[in-house]
Amino acid sequence: MENNGRLPSWAAALAGLVAGAVAAGLSLPAAALVKASAFPVVAAGNAAVDLTPAWLKDWAIRTFGEHDKTVLLAGVLAVLAAAAAYAGILAARDLRYGAALLGGFGALGILAVLTRPGAGPADALPTLLGVAAGVFTLSRLLRRALLPTGTGGEEPPGVQTPAAMRAEGEPPGVQVPAVMRAGEEPRSFDRRGLLTAALGGAVAAGAGAVAGRLFTGRSEVDAARAGLALPRPAVPARPVPAGSDLRIKGLSPFFTPNHDFYRVDTALVVPRVDPRGWTLRIGGMVDRQVELTFADLLARPLVEADVTLCCVSNEVGGPYIGNARWLGVRLADLLREAGVRAGADMLLSVSADGWTCGTPAGVVLDGRDALLAVAMNGETLPVDHGFPARMVVPGLYGYVSATKWVTEIKVTRFDRDEAYWTPRGWAAEGPVKTQSRIDLPRPGARLAPGRTVVAGVAWAQHKGVDAVEIRVDGGPWRQARLAQAPTADTWRQWVVDDWDATPGEHTIEVRATDATGYTQTAERTPVAPDGATGLHTVTVTVA
Known part of the structure; x- marks a missing residue:
């Protein structure tokens, strides 16, 4: 003392x-x-x-x-x-x-x-x-x-x-x-x-x-998820063509493993939603209100689809993109059941933690594989990725399409409602821009002289990638060999395996051309308000 x-x-x-x-x-x-x-x-x-x-x-x-x-x-x-x-x-x-x-x-x-x-x-x-x-x-x-x-x-x-x-x-x-x-x-x-x-x-x-x-209820939710038996899809995904994955070490695989799939959201603590108490309400500008339990959802015909998701925060050449096989119910079927009224052009979806997302209704209803997903790469949705259900809409950045832990969809109009990111300076609609990335060689890599592999991925969701080209040190553009892709909604691997690397420092650039004939621009723009543009560039040393 x-x-x-x-x-x-x-x-x-x-x-x-x-x-x-x-x-x-x-x-x-x-x-x-x-x-x-x-x-x-x-x-x-x-x-x-x-x-x-x-x-x-x-x-x-x-x-x-x-x-x-x-x-x-x-x-x-x-x-x-x-x-x-x-x-x-x-x-x-x-x-x-x-x-x-x-x-x-x-x-x-x-x-x-x-x-x-x-x-x-x-x-x-x-x-x-x-x-x-x-x-x-x-x-x-x-x-x-x-x-x-x-x-x-x-x-x-x-x-x-x-x-x-x-x-x-x-x-x-x-x-x-x-x-x-x-x-x-x-x-x-x-x-x-x-x-x-x-x-x-x-x-x-x-x-x-x-x-x-x-x-x-963390343990209860984990137990409920682990004990869930997924129904077989009524509409299986198309078989992945041979050659969709070039299987080059260091190249992003065609399917991104769940544990490697990017996560960008506003949830400081991941919501843990018990599927036994989960419901989805569809209302707003509809002829009839629809409310579904998780059991109701699983009892419906389920559809498989291979879809690449990308975050609008992804810088040119960034990591916030991944491809997965999703299983879920077609959102279009649910909306038609509710009866979307004339003039409605927006789906305001709400997450269990209150986050909101504004999706163009016409995109969901145009025939693409827009899903209310319950599984990812053959397993029940991971909690981090939206268990028990999330939205997946091909061709749109995640901030306007990929609501996780979704509990409500309000059919409305863009001139009546705003989602979370719109008043913060982001565009109300966010179509994914045609982009490409170099995975090999890595930026700053030191390489041995001689034949060198240059490889990566390119994406133009719901349009499809038709060509990828690279150039070294500002020289002529060279065509890359493309891997196969089952649909236009996934990314596509590419490779140039005969670059003759000479001693010195070299700069490699890549660009993609989509199925509409658009070639990605070299003009660099930031991620805000509707996604970055520019050519991914890496610098390497050969010695």
Whole structure:
């Protein structure tokens, strides 16, 4: 025990950190019981995503890739930890100051929670519970950290009361520790008491986090997904032609494995939707409302289709593209069953976490394999990719077509409704642009002189790739050999296997021509507002 009558700053900060952890730990299971989006930490992160300007989001995706959400959550937690530590330092002077700071952050948390789509007053309860638990914990920790210095009004040797300090010449402004009230005995710092209490608080916070994980039904959803038997397709996909995959080491395979398939969305915490409680509602400008359960969906004729998906955030030559075999129900059949009214030109789909997507209705109804998908590459949809159901529409960037965890489709008009990304500066409609990428050799590679393989993929969804060309160091364009492709909705591998690489530094460019006769432009444009353009270029050294 340190008999100095004061609480060191590190000890006060530790008390604040533990109190903050308890607040977050107890609000998590409460949010799981009310609604997952009621957890204030995630709500604050989602609010940050919503308020972040488009240029900053683009920078985050370019810099951190699919780890951008982890970085954002880490940043939110770092801010909250710093605030909690400072609340502890303030509370060591006066508990009301620390409580006020925790309450202020709680108010911001409630604001973030209540502004989420579909939020109600009850969603504020987890935050209120967390703040109350945090203030209580902070008070108890400070009391445990400062214990009376003696009994019966006697002071241990060497410890002075504030009155004695003043009598010996200390100025009258010396502050009595705020945790000591009038009539109380002087207190001294008890390191062991603080650490013991802090350990108890940490255990309580951890128990809350574990309970929150259990209450979210994570294990139930995983079990339901694992136990799902997929029906056989009523309309199987076309056989993949021999030669669709050139099987060159380092070249993207024709089908992208599920664990390698890109993930770009706004969900900081992936929604875990129990298929037993899932429904899809189709309404708006329709003749009749349609509501389907997951069992209803599986009982319908299912269609297989090979479709390449691409994110609008994909830079020229970027990784946010993949090809998969999807299994699902034709969206057009569902819309015709509902009866789309004249004048409707938009499908506003809603995700389980409230994200919205605006899809041109005419595209879905024009005969292409637009699906409400339940499986991917022969297995039930992974949770990260939209289980139990998601939209897949060939030829459109994902932000206007690929709603994951979809729960609602509103038939409407573009001049009446806006989806999530449109007011943030992105185009309302997003057809995929004809593009190509060099997979081999890698940028910056060092190669041996002689015959060298140049290979990659090209895509022009729902149009098809007719030709791919490369050129080296600005020389003449050379035709690449194309792999087969089962439909115009998938990407296509290409290869030039006889480039005679000479010593020195070389720049390789690629371009594709689609079935409409359009050759991709060399003009570089950014991803916003409707997808990047330009030629993918790699520089290599031959020595």
